[in-house]
Structures are given as structure tokens and as C-alpha cells.
Amino acid sequence: MIRVQSEDFDIGAEIAQFTQGRTDVGGLCLFVGLVRDVVGDAPLEALVLEHYPQMTERELRRIEEEAHRRWPLLDTLIIHRHGRLKPGDRIVLVAVCSAHRQAAFDGCRFLIDWLKTRAPFWKREEAGGQHRWVAACDADLGIAAAWGDAPDDGGEARARLPGGR
Amino acid sequence: MIRVQSEDFDIGAEIAQFTQGRTDVGGLCLFVGLVRDVVGDAPLEALVLEHYPQMTERELRRIEEEAHRRWPLLDTLIIHRHGRLKPGDRIVLVAVCSAHRQAAFDGCRFLIDWLKTRAPFWKREEAGGQHRWVAACDADLGIAAAWGDAPDDGGEARARLPGGR
């Protein structure tokens, strides 16, 4: 299940609904990403999340399918917010339930790792009266690649342009 | 924070309180273990969890301290139930928050892996009118040992008894 929304979500309500009436779940793993209050040394005023709606849905669904292909998961849930967020606000929720805890942990971590390198969201930080687009993190690419069969975002466009410009 | 109780817990309320007023959390990882409905081929009627109260608290606190020693965690929470549970009931909640998601995932998984091989709880399954004490799972010992500096539960008592009896 995929949801992309500007509104906040209620972790308790989401989890209650996610496992509602199920008695085949042995383990539930959940990850929630939140807005931190500091950027470098400056206090963060706001984080603005922009996205590419049609592509976001498609990529998240693909990431979810890939997780189900790799592990015996009973269900998965991804909720990602966009728009203007404040320190302490929830950004993303990823939940996975499985009969077994190993699959639940692996599936959950895989979803967030791939999401961070595949789903078309971009963060803009506002701090000290200035704004700055967050640069992608090389470490995140390495983390996603470590799952194997790393998804390709096309890579550096320049490198493939005739003449390398 | 450690809690051992017979009552159920509310995941949403626990998480709300866990991160209440914090703006330094980047990632929250949560694991919930639940009672599954089937034992082998038979439907499970109930799961009874027995524990050793004074030692449980002490071991859980030690496991928590070890997690904080290994990763930069902002906070940890372990809630473990005892008593008579039904299929679909929650058994255990482990939550970890950190500035970074890697530490949150690692810390959370470490806590549940060590808990399963260290904390003095025992499960009795009731199915088909019979009851059976759940045997410890060799795989779980391997999983816990993979974290390194595997905690020692003393091992097989017989092997250390003079004469090997």
C-alpha cells in the first residue's frame, strides 16, 4: 500500500489498520523518518519536500513489488509526505509485516534504502533565512547498492551525452 | 526504558510518548512481535509467557546499555508482556530512535536479537488441548552471535558438570 500526501499521519492508527484482524503476523517492523532541527550548525526553520507525483507513485509501487519478490512479506505500507515540514515532523513511514522477524527487518530496511535513491522527492532546507537544496548522499547510494541488483537512476547525464558535455 | 507487564500496550501512544517534544530524531525504528495463529499444523489456542521478574529487568537493562554502547542512539524502549496471550496479541515492542536511520535499524534489530537469547522469558503453546514448551531456536542463537561478543547464557549445564553428567 502506497500513499503520498501533504497531511501528517498517525503512526498508531496506521499500524492498527495495517495489522487489523490478522493473526498470521509474527513480526512487524516500522521505520519513521523525521525532520531534524539542525542543518550543520544552523537551526532548521523548515524542510520543503517537492516531488514528481505520477512518477513517485510508480516508483514506490515498483520498490514495494521488489521487496515482496525478495522476502516472504505479508504486507507493506509506505506513506511519504510532501510540502512544507517543521523540525520534529514526520516525513515518511515504512512498515512491513511478516511471519518472521528477519524478513520484516530486511524488507523494511530495503524499502527505505531504495526509496531514498529511487523515489523522486527532493528536499529543500530553510535555515538562517536562506534555502538550500539537499544534495544526494553518496553513502545512501552505496547502501542501496549493497542490496544487490541496484536500481539504476540513469546515472550522471553528462557522462552519457555525446561528447561528454 | 524497560517495561515488563501483563497488560497490552498501545503502539501509537507508546511511540508518541517516546518521541514527544524531540526534534533531534532523524529515524525511529520499531519492532513488534505478535502471537501467530498456527503451531505447525494445529491452530494455536493460547501462548503463555512465563518469566523471572528480577532477572528479566536486569537483563533487559543490560541489553539496552549494550545497544547504547554500540550505536549513537538517542533513546530506546523495550516493552515485553508476560501471561496468557491469544493469536494476534502483541508480545513485545522494541523501539529505537537516533539521528540516523542506520543506527536506528541496527540498534533495534540488535535489541530484539539479544533479547530473544538473553531475557529470561519462556513460551508455552496451547494447541489441540495440549501444551508444549517452545524449544529455543538454534537459528536465534546464531543470529545473536553474529552481532559479535555474543552474550553467554552459561551454555549447556551438563557439559560443565564434573564428569559430564
Added chain:
Amino acid sequence: MSISILYFAWLRERAGRGEEVVSPPPTVTDVAGLIEWLRGRGGGPAAALSDLRAVRIAVNQEYATVDHPVTAGDEVAFFPPVTGGGGR
């Protein structure tokens, strides 16, 4: 032919627009050709696409490389590497 172009994040700011519909000549048959044509046209989009080191491409909502063909009705998006999620 008519192609929809989308710009996101700092590419959108530099391009001075989030989207536009363009009609390049028939000699433009792939993304590389489209980028060349957009650069030649000048203005914000040319500035946005002047340095492609941190530019990613999607054609019809799928990640693509510059050798991907473009035809009438396609949606081509230019954006920086993604930075969603949380808990870096």
C-alpha cells in the same frame, strides 16, 4: 512534434519554470538531441541544463539515459538525484 518537459528542484528554479511544452524539429530523436536543442534555445532551461553532472532524466515517468528516444507526446523530466526519505 510536441513534448512535455518537466523540471524539478533546483533545475526548476534555474529553468524559471516547472513545465513547458516544446516542439523541437524532427531531427531531435533522443534525449541527447533534446538537451542540445534546449541549450541552443537559451534562457533558463539552457542554464539549468548547462552542467549535467547532477542531472537525472525520466522519460514518461521512467528513469532514462540520454540515448533514450523521444517521440511526440512524451513527457521528459529533468531533476537532481533524489533526496526523499528521512533519517540520513
Added chain:
Amino acid sequence: MSISILYFAWLRERAGRGEEVVSPPPTVTDVAGLIEWLRGRGGGPAAALSDLRAVRIAVNQEYATVDHPVTAGDEVAFFPPVTGGGGR
């Protein structure tokens, strides 16, 4: 000397009791000696401790081995390998 003994899970069932206070002779100085003495006494506890393959030991709420000393006032617990948590 007086020692508190605790039994858990199937050891409790086999012992026919969850706890007892025993007073072994002064020749009992470690857990191994205590087990020998309990076996010699017979009854449920002897049956529970007849096969130690799946028995774990704690002295004063700390995991211990059979060579751990026991003294007056100690709490010695016998139980199977633990099986808490969830999501096996």
C-alpha cells in the same frame, strides 16, 4: 546455609514447585555440588535436573556455569534456554 532455588518453565513443572529454600551441607560450595545434592535428595527437583542438556543456570539473577560458587543467601535459578520475544 540456606539457598533459594527457583525453577522455571518445564523445569518448574517437572520439579513440582517454582521455588524452595534448601539447606545443603557445608560441603556444597558450588552449583555443581548443589545439583548433586538436589539429585541425591530425589523427588521432582531430582527429575528436573536429571538431564542438564537443556538447563541454564543463574546465580543471583546472573547467568552462571556449574563452577559458580554458592553461599548462604544466594538465589540459584534453573531454567531452559530462553524463548521470549516474537517473530521467530
